[in-house]
Amino acid sequence: MKVALVGNPNTGKSTLFNLLTGLNQKVGNFPGITVDKKVGYCKLAEGRTAEIIDLPGTYSLYPKSKDEGIVFQVLADKSNSSYPDIIVLVADATNLRRNLLLCSQVADLGLPMLLVLNMTDMARKEGIHINVNMLAKRLGIQVVAMSARKNDGLETLKKALANTTNISTQINGVDANLFASEAISAVKQKINIDNDYYALQVLHQHEHLTFFTPQEQQEIEAIEKEFGFESSKLQGAETVARYRYLSTVLTDVIFDTGAERKFKNTDKLDRILTHKFWGFAIFLLILFVIFNAIFSWASYPMDIIEGAFGWLTTVGHERLPDGLLTDLLLDGVVAGLGGIVIFVPQIAILFAFISILEDTGYMARVTFMMDKMMSKVGLSGKSVVPMIGGLACAVPSIMAARNIESWKDRMITIMVTPLVSCSARLPVYILIISIIIPSESVWGIINKQAIALMFMYLVGIAAAVIVAWLMKFLIKAKEKSYFIMELPVYRMPRWKNVALTVYEKSKTFIFEAGKVIIAISIVLWVMASFGPGDRFEKIDQKYATALADTTQNTDHINSLISSEKLENSYVGILGHAIEPAIRPLGYDWKIGIALITSFAAREAFVGTMATIYSVDGGDEDTGTIRERMIASKNSVTGLPIYTFATGISLMLFYAFAMQCMSTVAVVYRETKSWKWPMIQLVYMTAMAYVAALVAYQFLK
Template sequence: MKNIKIALIGNPNCGKSSLFNALTGLRQKVGNFAGITVDKKTGYLQLSRELNAHVIDLPGTYSLYPRRIDEFITFDVLLNPDNPSHPDVVVIVADASNLKRNLLFCSQIIDLKIPSIIALNMVDVARKNGLAIDTLQLAVDLGVKVIHINAREGKGIHDLKRAIQTAIPVPERYFVEVKPLCPEVINGIKDITGVKSDYTAFQIACHYINIFCFNVEQKGKIKQLLERHQFPMAKLQGEEILKRYEKINPILERCTSQDQSKQQALDTTAKIDRILLHPVYGYLIFLLIFYLVFQAIFSWAAYPMDAIGAGFSWMQEALNKNLPQNLVTNLLVEGVLAGIGGIIVFIPQIMLLFGFISILEDTGYMTRVSFLMDRLMRKVGMSGKSTLPLVSGLACAVPAIMSTRGIENWKDRIITIMVTPLMSCSARLPVYALLISFIVPDERLFGIMNLKGLVMLGLYLLGWAMSLLVALVMKWIIKAKEKSYYLMELPIYRRPRWGNVGITMVEKAKVFVMDAGKVIITISIILWFLASFGPGTAFTDIERKYADLQPAGHATKTETEDIIKSEKLGASFAGRIGHFIEPAIRPLGFDWKIGIALITSFAAREVFVGTMSTIYSVGSTADSDFEAIRDRMRKEIDPITKKPVYSAATSFSLMIFFAFAMQCMSTVSVVRRETKSWKWPLIQMAYMTGLAYAASLLVYQLFK
């Protein structure tokens, strides 16, 4: 059995991902390229009984002039033989409806002298546009095999597989001779590095600093060589492109014929754009579509999420009943299982959001959203592509932050990630709902407007405003790694490919569980430990106290259990920390009990409500007990001031705290996954906690 490596490359929107899915189906894996956040998609394909292939889907790029990190990846994989993904065969996917621009990239790959084959895609679209292509002539002119495919419908895949099985030769001739541009430099670099192709040597001259794993001596020699000949890089690259187009133009004339009267695909797209990009209808449709997406992850996802929650509660109960009551069971049930539940519960939102994203991108609508919103988002340091993550953040920051992958520019993306958790997510709702009742009477304003609803709306707007404000500040602080540019193709409108949508949904869920899951489980176990153990004999003392009391029988058994639970939490490490931080949170109007809840609700904001019910020993946290918790909290009197703890000022301050504080381990974990470091999640946690503290302090001191 032989194994070969195949790389798929091509321009963005050329149908590369469809081809990848058609070749590998669900036998694919999404990982990361070492150390950076560019998805590395690999898949497995059996070509024949004797031949297996690993297929790698490289990021789409328009040419071999890398500027962004994802373009550098493609560049390094192709030019660096030591790169573990360096392919034996390159399949260049070319969009037939956009042949000129696609041939530029094809011609560059051909000149690298790696065995290559061209998969000519979207011939159907070209035909609709009145373009006929002579594939045989094209293959003769380019010097490589050209195979017709229709990746969407899975046509031509068989031919392509068969072509790959036959040994594909290294292209014989250069498409463009670059040697005349700078013969000394090219010969020199071939001597230093041992590469064979003139064009590879030329590219090394342009980019050796950034990516090649040449040793210091080689790099030094290259540097000297370039200085000696005063290598005018930008000028020569420009000349190279022009030379390529000079050769592409006559090839196009030979191989294609254009019926000017037919531009159907493009005309239809232009017509749809008149509506979707209209100053009034355009934004209305945009609002409608985004509202639908928001509804899906906010409301529709709630059903499976509730079912998952109920399922895990049931499992916890069943295990508690049937396993011996000891530490291991406790760890398993309250620590591990709760942690796993906390991961699984995100899957419906992630799948729904990425289902929609996949549809919006497939149809070509997503680029239009950027077109509509870019100017506005630009002002606060983000880009048009930040719109969807921000709106999704209103439901849940976790899938929202995962969806920032679509933002190519590093700085735009980091800012979007940093401010998305300020959007008021659905986990804040139960906390707000509980606290609002302490401030706002159940009344209506002017007979129609529900006052509580208005306050809730205010909290949402506050989140919006703060995220834009913070983005504006970060725009000045964070230094750009690369100059931002917008420049992108507006693809023609097409029907979504449901197979691709399904694959994306499954992949994203898998990535989240595998990558973000570890951190969530770890934090979950730490929180369990803090809340379930106390220093020294604190817990056994409480148990003994109530064991003695029980015979007196002034309370029912469950009531006593609730009280024991409450006292244990107070005596636990979490309780100790609550006491310990009380002096720091006093100025915000919080007591040590709220302190405990702040610690436990780091697992997820809604845990606040559950912890409150444990602290005030009102039993389990079923919905019917919501009012019981509220009534109990309302009666709570501060031992120092002799006033109710949950005064308007404290409640208001607490709401503001929850509006701004990070308080979500899953978000922390997903930010670490998406930025590939602990640096950004820690900065984010620090600034959000700082902001929450300052804002709560201000609110409490003003309203006290």
């Protein structure tokens, strides 16, 4: 049995899919389309097994994006491998009237279906009571009330699925022939079908339906022209007629005792939080709180983690036998891993705040407020969702741009989203800021380092907006964009959900970034520990006499030996080769190596620094990465390498540079061309170099 989950966005459809299938699921692509296809399997009552297909969320059968277009494509094509035997229409019980619009459309296609009223627990809390039996009787289909988040009602749903074969004959919201009877009759005859509403949808959507041949497309187009079929006008008329019908269906079915109070409170909050002036001021204040917390709250666990890795390295060198294996383990793997794990508290705080803002409904308000500004630079308000998501990671954010209807808006969003500072840049910013900005407070409240961090995030957002404005003139398209979204009612965050999000994101950061960092750390350690020819032997001979002299400071001599060997190693030779190109930016060859490794992943900068400075050796009282970097001197001038000018230059380079192979890959996947990722790589690298060059030359 094939079961398709259909429903509006944010109805808990994906939660229900995960509940039904558990770990027994996979993600592929719908044939010929880059849209993800989520399929899983579950056991129903009476020993039956079902294949569950999670179709993209849509408000109606009329698509506004590539993802939404998949729904009718699957439901209309019996030859499609995903064509369902049963449809489960998932509806939000707190907003049933809107959800039933899609339900009535799907029912008119004449497919077996049942209705799931999800989030019934939340509906009860908000004073919404639904007479489920009366609703089922009026719709002529089974209705299951459940709460997917609480695993409440799952067994009832499985039993209903195992026994559902009926097609609703009760739902008769609209007579399709009232809108275009002659055109519908002609299409039915042309493609040999007997369902009026199916024929009406074909007239509306045939150019997007891949199962029609070019000749059939032309014939349907000719029918449209012959009978003067006006798609947009008729869609509006149908929607009005359906809502009029649904009002009669829901009479004496829904009793909402909390609506007045609920929306009254939401409206009061929105007058402030979406105000033209105070709304933006509050948003900036929230950003200040987030970035201040990232530095202030995370300092204690970070100190503990840093101390733990320092202790582990020291004890390791004391207890383990000297040799290459010990050096590889401690100076390569442990040093590289320590450079990532130390930033987990700050990553966790950032994701906790983002999750809370999304769960309460505030993030939707930010999107709403930014729409007017976005439209002036060639984007729609929907572009804000991927760009805000870019604070976490550009990869899923670029994929989220599929929901933008306009091709031009979608392309510009994809091209500028990587400029928004993601969590991978956070370790770089934090390390550099901790070196060049003192940990002092302004007015005794706001940390200077937090202000610097917020400035870097605002620089990335500003750059994205400016580049989007320029691309508005460079990328040509005839489409007009529009912005429609639903503002949810304010709710208390689900703390369990917040905790789960923080755990999952932190785990992903450690394991995904950790794999890259460890691999790079091992390669770097090997390249830093060996050199061509007999260079290392000559260095040992050079200092042999000094080491034999008992009056000399052997620690200092060993430090000099380590430094010279590092410069003559494979990694040192590579670094010196690129140094002329990066010297105008204020960088030495060690930073050059980090820039190269960062093209695998931005956060590799920290692990690279940890590995290079561990191999480099140094005085005994400069043990941590940060302390070693502060103590490092320019071999020519004798001045510190990490000055204020160099630090700002380096952060600006990382703010603008396209240093993430995964992002390049996903842009290629979404655009189906190497043209766009290559343009992105070139323009972002050029921006990074010029910005870093100007900043260093101006500030030095």
